[in-house]
Amino acid sequence: MVQTVAWVTSLFFMIVVAAVFLIVVIKSKEKRDYEPIKKKWYKARTFYATILVIFFIVVTIYTLRELPYDQPVYGEEIKPTIVDVEALQFGWKMSETEFKVGEPIEFHVTSGDVTHGFGIYDENMNLIAQTQAMPAYTNKVYTTFDEPGTYEILCLEYCGLGHHVMIGKLEVTE
Ligand SMILES: [Cu+2]
Incomplete structure (x- = not known):
């Protein structure tokens, strides 16, 4: 179109x-x-x-008018679930992988070795949120899942021979 x-x-x-x-x-x-x-x-x-x-x-x-753009979309007063994410050659270490629909989540993303890209995909392989995973630095990304299902974390930055196997999974239930 x-x-x-x-x-x-x-x-x-x-x-x-x-x-x-x-x-x-x-x-x-x-x-x-x-x-x-x-x-x-x-x-x-x-x-x-x-x-x-x-x-x-x-x-x-x-x-x-909406600057700064990276503000949580769920509002200041709601406490989000904080999820620590560490990218490593070649996988994802996450403090939590099971979430509820509508739960406000704040991913704190860093890397243990080289630069990676943290990308969350839904079941139709649509990218719904992403940020850079950098060594010695934490990037925050805010998400709320609208649909239940299995979401995949893919690396968005070529990081070595095993880049393509760097896949994580998130379960979202009602
Ligand atoms: Cu990677």
Whole structure:
């Protein structure tokens, strides 16, 4: 779907650009007084620049309003379950692997050796949360599972020969 939209949009703008080039080529043979044209298009340029600046100011303010982005989505007053995660070549050490649907969870992710990527996948292999697992540093990632099932932890950073066997499991029940 997204690809189709991107493809059609690209094609549309390619045609628009080609049409503009064509018009310029055709009109280039015409001789006209330059001053009035210059005046008119300088005005247009100022107008569009102003519109653009206002537009981007609005977009910037709108997209920054939820900063900082890594705040827990379940609210300040609820105490989350803290899960310590240590990535090691080639596996995951987790203080807890069984959770309830709707339980707010805060994973504290670190690494015992090299840099790994901590990625949580649902049963359809959709990535639902991820963070970097770094030695001597703890990254926090907040999640609440909406569906029961078996979730998989996969390493998202190539970390050596056993990278692909670095799979952990989480059980989420009602
Ligand atoms: Cu790894």
